[in-house]
Amino acid sequence: MAFRFHKMHGLGNDFVVIDARADALALTPAQARAIADRRTGVGCDQLIVMEPSTIADVRMRIWNADGGEVEACGNASRCVALLIGGGTIETLGGLLTGDTDGAQATVDMGAPRFGWGEIPLAYAMDTAFMPLAWEQLENPAAVNVGNPHVIFFVPDTDAVELERIGPEIEHDPIFPERVNVNVATVVSRGLIRLRVWERGVGLTQACGTGACATAVAAIRAGLVDGPVEVALPGGSLTIDWAPGRPIRMTGPATHVFTADADLARFG
Incomplete structure (x- = not known):
């Protein structure tokens, strides 16, 4: 055919x-x-x-x-x-x-989901500040934006060996449906730098749902204001969100x- x-x-x-x-x-x-x-x-x-x-x-x-x-x-x-x-x-x-x-x-993109069972996680915990760590990556946030994401805010995204640690986190039993792994650096109130290990794909030039989940987690934590630019290796997306509203993602x-x-x- x-x-x-x-x-x-x-x-x-x-x-x-x-x-x-x-x-x-x-x-x-x-x-x-x-x-x-x-x-x-x-x-x-x-x-x-x-x-x-x-x-x-x-x-x-x-x-x-x-x-x-x-x-x-x-x-x-x-x-x-x-x-x-x-x-x-x-x-x-x-x-x-x-x-x-x-x-x-x-x-x-619809409304983000934050409940531990909506991510989903294997057991209940605070998804805004998870009491978990993988080496230097610790206390991530988790957000479901149609698929599951975990977000780590770090001083320098490029210093993280994401190609090595990403698969370990993706397949950790705490994530029964596996997970997309985001490492983000807040540059300013209007800019986030982001790298993503995508579930089932690996390191990617850009991840739209990852940008959405990361922006939502950063706004929720009071680190940035929306709309916010999310700069990925392949280019930038603009993400706009406020509590109680759907996420809007703009890009090429x-x-x-x-x-x-x-x-x-x-x-």
Whole structure:
């Protein structure tokens, strides 16, 4: 079966986006992993499939590079919003709304969740100041923004060996659904520097949900004011949030090319 795909990225966080609204496409985790492979497949951080929705303009399904299906992806949400010209997007993590302005997209990511069972954690604790540590990383905050995140505020994000310690934290039993690991440095009341170890992907150039979770945790702790710029290795996002309101994320979405492929080549 042949399928058409779009190669897109948001700040270097790259995607293969398949439009299956007219022709259904059944994917296995092994096929998703094969398509995402950068040596023998198309190559991407996440594979995105757009499907029909009964409650939104489009349903967005997300597979990480390891073949696992996940609930949310902020950068991919902007890319899908760009493709459909703005509208509502159904995800496993909730219903989103996207608006576009040229190559920029703003997505209403919904309200953050802070309850220990909503992250989820293995047992109850304060998610604003968790009594946990992994080497020099200690007392993180946890936020669910459609997917689970843990955020460490550190003096220098670049000094953290995130490629080494990230997998350990991601797979710690305290996180029964694994977790995205964020290390952030507050530069000023309006700027945060951020690096992310993404669950099922690894180190990434940018993570939209990570930027949202980190900004929310920093605003909640009184460290910054919204809207706040979150600077990632691939570029910057603007995150706006206040208690009782949804998170709004603004940043670029880039269409690189469109091509066709044969699903049979991927197992």
